[in-house]
Amino acid sequence: MSSNVSGAKVMIRKINTNDNGQQASYISWKVFSYIQLLILFVLYFLFPVQLYSKEKAEIKVVAVISGDEIVGKLNKPSGLFFDEIRKRLYVADSGNNRLISFDSEFKYLNELSHEELILPTSIVRNKEGHFFILDNGKADIIFIDLEKKVVEPLSLTGIPPGKEKFVPGRIAIDKANRLYIIDKLNKRLLIVEQTGKFVREITVKDKNFLGLTDVRVDNNGDIYAVDAVSGSVYVFDNKGEMVSRFGGRASSIGTLRFPVSLAIDKNGLIYVVDQHAGKVSVFDKKGSLQYTIAKPGVKEGELSNPSYIFIDREGRIYLIDGNRIQVFKE
Amino acid sequence: MKFFSYALGIIICFVVIVGFEETSIYAKSKVDTFALCLECHPKTKDLTMKGRVHQPLKEGKCTECHNPHVSKHPTLLSDIGGELCYNCHDRKKGFIGIVVHRPVEEGNCLVCHNAHSSDIKALLKKAGGDGCFSCHPKEGIIAKKNIHPEVRKGNCSSCHNPHASDREGLLNKDRRSLCAGCHTETVAFANMHMGYKVGGSDCLGCHSPHSSNRKGILKASLHKPFEENKCSSCHVAGSTAVVRTGMSLCVDCHKTSMEGFNKISNHLILGKNDSFCNSCHNPHASDERYLLKDKEKRVCYECHTDTKDYVAKSAHKHPKIGECLDCHVAHGSNALFFLSKGSNTCSQEKCHETQGTFTHPIGEKIIDPRSKVAMDCSTCHNPMGSPESSILRFEKDKELCVQCHQM
Numbered sequence: 001m002s003s004n005v006s007g008a009k010v011m012i013r014k015i016n017t018n019d020n021g022q023q024a025s026y027i028s029w030k031v032f033s034y035i036q037l038l039i040l041f042v043l044y045f046l047f048p049v050q051l052y053s054k055e056k057a058e059i060k061v062v063a064v065i066s067g068d069e070i071v072g073k074l075n076k077p078s079g080l081f082f083d084e085i086r087k088r089l090y091v092a093d094s095g096n097n098r099l100i101s102f103d104s105e106f107k108y109l110n111e112l113s114h115e116e117l118i119l120p121t122s123i124v125r126n127k128e129g130h131f132f133i134l135d136n137g138k139a140d141i142i143f144i145d146l147e148k149k150v151v152e153p154l155s156l157t158g159i160p161p162g163k164e165k166f167v168p169g170r171i172a173i174d175k176a177n178r179l180y181i182i183d184k185l186n187k188r189l190l191i192v193e194q195t196g197k198f199v200r201e202i203t204v205k206d207k208n209f210l211g212l213t214d215v216r217v218d219n220n221g222d223i224y225a226v227d228a229v230s231g232s233v234y235v236f237d238n239k240g241e242m243v244s245r246f247g248g249r250a251s252s253i254g255t256l257r258f259p260v261s262l263a264i265d266k267n268g269l270i271y272v273v274d275q276h277a278g279k280v281s282v283f284d285k286k287g288s289l290q291y292t293i294a295k296p297g298v299k300e301g302e303l304s305n306p307s308y309i310f311i312d313r314e315g316r317i318y319l320i321d322g323n324r325i326q327v328f329k330e
Numbered sequence: 331m332k333f334f335s336y337a338l339g340i341i342i343c344f345v346v347i348v349g350f351e352e353t354s355i356y357a358k359s360k361v362d363t364f365a366l367c368l369e370c371h372p373k374t375k376d377l378t379m380k381g382r383v384h385q386p387l388k389e390g391k392c393t394e395c396h397n398p399h400v401s402k403h404p405t406l407l408s409d410i411g412g413e414l415c416y417n418c419h420d421r422k423k424g425f426i427g428i429v430v431h432r433p434v435e436e437g438n439c440l441v442c443h444n445a446h447s448s449d450i451k452a453l454l455k456k457a458g459g460d461g462c463f464s465c466h467p468k469e470g471i472i473a474k475k476n477i478h479p480e481v482r483k484g485n486c487s488s489c490h491n492p493h494a495s496d497r498e499g500l501l502n503k504d505r506r507s508l509c510a511g512c513h514t515e516t517v518a519f520a521n522m523h524m525g526y527k528v529g530g531s532d533c534l535g536c537h538s539p540h541s542s543n544r545k546g547i548l549k550a551s552l553h554k555p556f557e558e559n560k561c562s563s564c565h566v567a568g569s570t571a572v573v574r575t576g577m578s579l580c581v582d583c584h585k586t587s588m589e590g591f592n593k594i595s596n597h598l599i600l601g602k603n604d605s606f607c608n609s610c611h612n613p614h615a616s617d618e619r620y621l622l623k624d625k626e627k628r629v630c631y632e633c634h635t636d637t638k639d640y641v642a643k644s645a646h647k648h649p650k651i652g653e654c655l656d657c658h659v660a661h662g663s664n665a666l667f668f669l670s671k672g673s674n675t676c677s678q679e680k681c682h683e684t685q686g687t688f689t690h691p692i693g694e695k696i697i698d699p700r701s702k703v704a705m706d707c708s709t710c711h712n713p714m715g716s717p718e719s720s721i722l723r724f725e726k727d728k729e730l731c732v733q734c735h736q737m
Binding site: 210229 | 581588592596701703
């Protein structure tokens with residue numbers, strides 16, 4: 001500050017005492033440079049340019065679930081779902097071939113094992129409280145009605161044949177109880193009624209597209225999907241038209257190294273789990289990076305092998321990270 | 331007008347005379363410089379006697395490359411390695427590409443070329459393949475019974491560009507058109523291929539480009555129907571079209587293969603290929619295990635580009651880093667990271683069988699205080715590579731132990 005002041009004094013002295021043309025030109029350039037800097041400052045505040053990814057410091061870990069003596073150790077949990085009506089967390093503990101439920105304080109409540117459940121990996125629930133589970137062991141969708149004690153494969157009907165065998169990937173559900181099922185080998189997204197009846201399919205018209213890894217639907221019916229291999233996030237409107245694509249595999253700002261899962265919060269922000277980067281990148285719908293959550297590592301609040309994300313209505317962010325689940329909250 | 335003609339004539343004469351004088355002085359000076367150099371470096375004269383002499387030396391311009399007074403580079407060179415050469419040899423003309431020969435990339439032009447002169451064209455140190463075999467051992471290329479004639483002659487540059495290329499393997503042309511330059515589709519050619527029209531196919535999918543113990547330099551492992559000439563098992567008779575599309579064609583015979591995919595994590599993704607199984611396998615022939623379509627790491631890195639980059643920049647790597655299937659299961663796994671034996675993968679098949687018995691305890695009952703999950707080898711080591719020795723995750727003397735054992 002003092003040097004600036006003395007610099008200004010020198011400048012004034014030179015202007016006052018020296019009428020040499022060259023000196024005057026030097027001074028005017030100096031003044032011009034200051035003005036340029038000032039303009040740049042003003043422009044930056046008016047139109048901020050993101051030069052680096054900001055980690056959101058206010059988001060903290062509120063719980064870590066890895067199992068205990070009662071529930072046993074979690075073994076490769078692959079999917080989870082928070083039931084807003086019953087206020088329960090359901091976890092697909094895939095390696096232990098079971099579904100586990102926890103209360104809203106994450107205390108163990110119950111578990112379900114069944115001969116129809118071999119490797120449950122993805123879990124959604126309809127308005128009536130019925131569950132639809134992706135079972136990788138059977139390569140099938142399993143329907144569960146806990147009240148009636150029904151656990152049976154969901155029969156899909158009217159699916160147009162693809163070039164490859166139909167193998168279901170992760171599933172999502174919309175407000176109208178329609179299921180969104182990734183058709184892993186035919187590079188498409190199938191939309192079916194909860195009865196299993198085919199409604200329509202969404203194909204991705206993008207030369208970089210290699211296959212879907214995860215899918216979500218928001219309250220407007222807009223669809224969000226991620227392709228881990230190409231590192232891309234795709235946003236479709238409720239008619240299935242692609243409205244934006246962003247990401248791409250790289251290490252620079254706004255790109256993704258290996259995105260494996262995604263979730264949408266109540267503000268419409270898209271949370272993308274970047275497994276190889278050990279963090280969650282948060283984008284707006286147009287693909288502009290807002291901030292990141294967590295950093296690579298094994299300590300609480302750090303991510304070593306994140307594979308799945310879910311956000312509940314309270315804004316709690318559930319992240320499956322290897323054999324533990326970390327719950328973050330702003 | 332006359333005045334202008336006289337003036338123009340005088341100016342032209344002046345320019346010619348002065349220019350000539352200048353040129354004479356320059357040439358004289360350079361010749362004298364070369365003579366001056368020879369006074370102390372008489373053997374340099376011998377270098378000019380060879381069949382091919384580098385142009386600056388031929389013209390006696392030693393100072394094109396060397397500084398006669400002082401330099402921070404060896405042999406008083408005026409610049410380092412390739413940077414010196416690129417002063418005259420335009421880098422943009424043939425020295426850049428998606429794939430660059432390592433000596434070129436590192437600026438080590440003199441690995442292959444002589445700086446002053448040579449009896450071999452392009453100032454090469456060794457003729458033809460002998461130069462290439464200095465770094466690329468013959469044993470791996472032409473040791474087998476049947477050798478590709480161009481390889482036998484040492485004409486490596488028939489197929490490869492020694493500097494840079496936009497194609498893998500520094501190939502001169504893309505894989506599908508490279509062979510067609512010599513091998514035209516004659517009747518004999520068609521008969522050799524059971525009458526199938528294979529023109530435009532990727533020949534390197536079935537044939538080894540260098541040498542093989544099989545007739546027709548076919549690759550070492552053959553798919554059984556291919557070996558038995560039962561092409562119609564998969565193809566429509568007389569056509570390269572297949573009888574069934576997709577993986578169902580393969581699963582008809584490989585009935586248990588699907589079980590391998592029905593795991594928590596699986597590789598059921600079509601990727602860059604139209605046919606799922608062909609994403610990784612060659613349905614005809616391969617030099618690799620499991621009929622892989624290319625070298626193991628190349629198959630995996632085709633999709634796992636991020637891992638490829640990470641491994642490449644890691645100072646310390648696991649010795650089996652390119653042999654992915656020694657630790658990982660390709661189709662599917664119920665363990666983290668597709669590991670073949672979960673947390674016991676490191677001790678499998680006597681790789682590290684004593685681990686966990688004489689070092690830091692690991693296993694289900696040993697809990698990492700940071701993550702609250704069981705410790706295994708990967709708690710301290712990163713098998714995919716690390717900047718630290720022993721592929722440790724942290725510096726071993728200061729950082730590693732204090733991660734858990736606070737002072």
